[in-house]
Amino acid sequence: MKNKSLISILIIVIVILALLVDLPVLKDAKQNLFKRDLSAQLGLDLRGGMQVVLQAPEGYAIDQETLEIASSILENRANALGVSEVVFQVAGDNYIVGEFPGLENIDEVVSVIKQTGMLEFVDVGQDLIEPGTIIQTDYNGSGAAVPSTEADNTEAESDAASAPATASETPAEDKAESTANKVYHTVITGADLDSVVVTAPTTSLDGYAVSFKLKSDATKKFGEFTKANVGNMLAIVLDKKIVSTPVIRQAIETGEGSISGSGESAYTYDEANNLRITLHYGSLPVALEIAESRVVGPTLGQSSLNKSLIAGAIGFLIVSLFMLIYYRASGGIAVISIFIFGLITYAIYLVIPVTLTLPGIAGLLLSIGSALDANILQFERLKEELRKGRTLQQAIDLSWSRAWPSIRDSNLATIITSAILFWFGSTFGASIVKGFALTLALGVAVSLFTAYFVTRTLLNVTSGWFKNADKARWFGI
Amino acid sequence: MKLNILGKRYWFFLLSLALIVPGMIIIAMNGLPLSIDFTGGSMVEVQFSAAGKVPQMAEIIDLYSENGVADTQVQFSTSDQNAIAVIKSSSLTQEQHSAILGKLRSDYDSGLVERKFDTVGPSISQSVTNRALLAIGVAALAVIIYITFAFRGIPHAFRYGVCAIIAMLHDILIVVSFGAIGSKLFGWQMDSLYLTALLTVIGFSTQDKIVVFDRIRENSPILRRVPFEKIVNHSIIQSLQRSINTQLMTSEFLLLSLAFFGGDSLREMCIILWFGLMSGTYSSIFIAAPILVVWENKEWKTWFRKAKTTQA
Numbered sequence: 001m002k003n004k005s006l007i008s009i010l011i012i013v014i015v016i017l018a019l020l021v022d023l024p025v026l027k028d029a030k031q032n033l034f035k036r037d038l039s040a041q042l043g044l045d046l047r048g049g050m051q052v053v054l055q056a057p058e059g060y061a062i063d064q065e066t067l068e069i070a071s072s073i074l075e076n077r078a079n080a081l082g083v084s085e086v087v088f089q090v091a092g093d094n095y096i097v098g099e100f101p102g103l104e105n106i107d108e109v110v111s112v113i114k115q116t117g118m119l120e121f122v123d124v125g126q127d128l129i130e131p132g133t134i135i136q137t138d139y140n141g142s143g144a145a146v147p148s149t150e151a152d153n154t155e156a157e158s159d160a161a162s163a164p165a166t167a168s169e170t171p172a173e174d175k176a177e178s179t180a181n182k183v184y185h186t187v188i189t190g191a192d193l194d195s196v197v198v199t200a201p202t203t204s205l206d207g208y209a210v211s212f213k214l215k216s217d218a219t220k221k222f223g224e225f226t227k228a229n230v231g232n233m234l235a236i237v238l239d240k241k242i243v244s245t246p247v248i249r250q251a252i253e254t255g256e257g258s259i260s261g262s263g264e265s266a267y268t269y270d271e272a273n274n275l276r277i278t279l280h281y282g283s284l285p286v287a288l289e290i291a292e293s294r295v296v297g298p299t300l301g302q303s304s305l306n307k308s309l310i311a312g313a314i315g316f317l318i319v320s321l322f323m324l325i326y327y328r329a330s331g332g333i334a335v336i337s338i339f340i341f342g343l344i345t346y347a348i349y350l351v352i353p354v355t356l357t358l359p360g361i362a363g364l365l366l367s368i369g370s371a372l373d374a375n376i377l378q379f380e381r382l383k384e385e386l387r388k389g390r391t392l393q394q395a396i397d398l399s400w401s402r403a404w405p406s407i408r409d410s411n412l413a414t415i416i417t418s419a420i421l422f423w424f425g426s427t428f429g430a431s432i433v434k435g436f437a438l439t440l441a442l443g444v445a446v447s448l449f450t451a452y453f454v455t456r457t458l459l460n461v462t463s464g465w466f467k468n469a470d471k472a473r474w475f476g477i
Numbered sequence: 478m479k480l481n482i483l484g485k486r487y488w489f490f491l492l493s494l495a496l497i498v499p500g501m502i503i504i505a506m507n508g509l510p511l512s513i514d515f516t517g518g519s520m521v522e523v524q525f526s527a528a529g530k531v532p533q534m535a536e537i538i539d540l541y542s543e544n545g546v547a548d549t550q551v552q553f554s555t556s557d558q559n560a561i562a563v564i565k566s567s568s569l570t571q572e573q574h575s576a577i578l579g580k581l582r583s584d585y586d587s588g589l590v591e592r593k594f595d596t597v598g599p600s601i602s603q604s605v606t607n608r609a610l611l612a613i614g615v616a617a618l619a620v621i622i623y624i625t626f627a628f629r630g631i632p633h634a635f636r637y638g639v640c641a642i643i644a645m646l647h648d649i650l651i652v653v654s655f656g657a658i659g660s661k662l663f664g665w666q667m668d669s670l671y672l673t674a675l676l677t678v679i680g681f682s683t684q685d686k687i688v689v690f691d692r693i694r695e696n697s698p699i700l701r702r703v704p705f706e707k708i709v710n711h712s713i714i715q716s717l718q719r720s721i722n723t724q725l726m727t728s729e730f731l732l733l734s735l736a737f738f739g740g741d742s743l744r745e746m747c748i749i750l751w752f753g754l755m756s757g758t759y760s761s762i763f764i765a766a767p768i769l770v771v772w773e774n775k776e777w778k779t780w781f782r783k784a785k786t787t788q789a
Contacts, residue, residue, distance in 0.1 A: 045742065055598075110571050111571070289598070290596070290598070291597070291598040292595070292596060292597045292598060293594070293595065293596045294593070294594070294595045294596075295591070295593060295594040295595070296592070296593055297590055297591055297592045297593065303740060304739075304740045304741075304742050304743070307738060307739050307740035308735065308739045308740060308743065310738055311734045311735045311737070311738035311739035311740075312731075312734075312735070314734045314738055315730050315731040315732075315733075315734035315735060316731075318730045318734065319726050319730045319731065322725065322726070322730065323726075326722070358670075358742055358743055359670065359673045359746075361743075362673065362674075362677065362735075362743065362746065362747075362750070363677075365727075365731050365732070365735065366677060366680075366681065366727065368727075368731065369681075369723070369726055369727025369728075369731060370681075370684070370727075372723065372726045372727065373684075373688075373719075373723040373726070373727070376719050376722045376723050376726070377688065377719055377723075380716075380718050380719045380722070384715075402695070405691055405694075405695075406687060406688045406691035406692075409623075409624075409627045409687045409691060410683070410684040410685075410687040410688050410691075411684070412623065412627075413620055413623055413624070413683045413684060413687055414680050414681065414683070414684050416616070416619050416620060416623055417616045417619070417620065417676075417679060417680040417683065418680060420612055420615050420616040420619060421612060421616070421676050421680070423612075424608055424609070424611070424612035433669070433672065433673055433676065436673050436676070436677070437676075440677070440680065
């Protein structure tokens, strides 16, 4: 190599930079540079927590934008609940992955997430429906995008359709059946709300209530509807489930109202507040179902992390010993270059940042194996050339040019595979596969770098230290 | 060195079959031991404290059916001297989950710790399986294309890619077979960690093959007059030391230390990986390179006519 000293300087600079990132020094400067705290990001399997994968129900075509909106609404809701470090991400065409690190009590959060928060005021005519009943409405959830003119048309149609149903006196037992199949018309939705507050109970018998005010155009619509339907019932429906069915006593033209449960289903403060959060941050543009949820207890996570670190250290120690005994001087160089590999890889993890998970650690370990392989490939060639009686410098140059094609091709094949795995992992929200593929690909890329620059340069720089006559002893042939 | 690995190639093919067939028989009889990651359903893993009482298997199943949950399977193990129960069932709702946990805490063990609770819906598990197969297919295709490109300087470059993929399929079958045998003996399940292990084996399988092929690539122009079979045998022996050492480093030292000291969650994955990586090294020497020779000699023409002479 011609620029031996230049490359040496470059390596030293890179190692110093990596050390600055890795070690807890210059925290403020790093904070300013990267706009965040540079500390290791641990995955849920290492620190405990919950992961949920949400998806739209079968048959709903949703676009990327809708998912993004839903994802940010969910994040706002979870933050309002006081859960920290929540991340919601869109994965693939129809999944949203939510991660809640360190969370133990999952029930509350799940109930808030699960609530699509699709609030509807539904025209049920004269049908008296029990609270808690699930009904069908003509509002399909992707309604955020439905223009109001269209909604007006359907209103007219369904009015006509519901007329005979209300006129015929159906016996009580048949009613349950008929309400199950009937599609009711939605007058206004949660998207029409302007402001929402929790109000304290007025008497000790009541629960808390959520009071709302409508936006001006909805106020008008609501006013007209209530005027035309005095004496009929108006069902307040949350996620297709009836909350209450007050009777319209007079036209409501102020656009104000409140939602409260009654009797056993009266709201506690928390319940009312959850409803407020749901309504305030908007209803989800699409109903979401929990497709998958995973909870890892914090103790399991912590013990996994500690044990993996210890296991890694033990493994590295044995590998170093073996390399030193088997390859002597070059083995020592390999250990140094693996160490540098570790420093650079960890620094990259911190900067990107890469979230470390258990499979991620496995990926890292295998990339260490790959870095070792690059060294072993060259050292075996080195021994071969030395056995043929070449001088040390000749042998180093030849061994490199012989080993490089196989190092390059085998590592590139691994990078290709990990790239495909990464794509696979990110399209269906399998963060397990994604984390593994990312750490493997990064590790293999860095191992190519350390093989190409570090091991070779170290061999070249130190080759002058060994007398040619001693080469058998120093290189283990 | 006089080692003639290629001469015994059909014996090695036979050995691989002997390792693969038992697993395949188990799968044919019992189906793949798929976890809820692929079938959908719920998995609860609880650890009982030293002071608490551990319920009987039937008691847990009863508790589940009282809460309206069917298809419950319970498996007990221990970790840090405490009993662990892994309970698989059809999907639990949040309410069923808290009811069951509450009952376990009140009736058996107040110090009960829930280590894991996974619920996977049927639609997501279906898409996982489909995409996993797709990913493996795309990866295989990409590797064939890459190898054909990287070996374009020597005759029949395409064969190297195909042989690498055949050997990779061999490694996949070995891992699946060991997984099936493990499921029979130790109740292992094919979950997403198992899938990760399988994907790793796929990634590293080709890495090994390329190192051996690289020697053939290097030797081919030099030893132009030597029969192909000899070139391949020579190349295998030249790269043998490297294969053994790399194998020692990655699988024996790093993986086994992780399997022994790395905690429960990774153990199964490490053992599967260990078999897979061993198989990867084995198949690059005893499967991929020999198949190249079989292909070069077009040996299938004589398989049925003079089966005995080819095996000698």
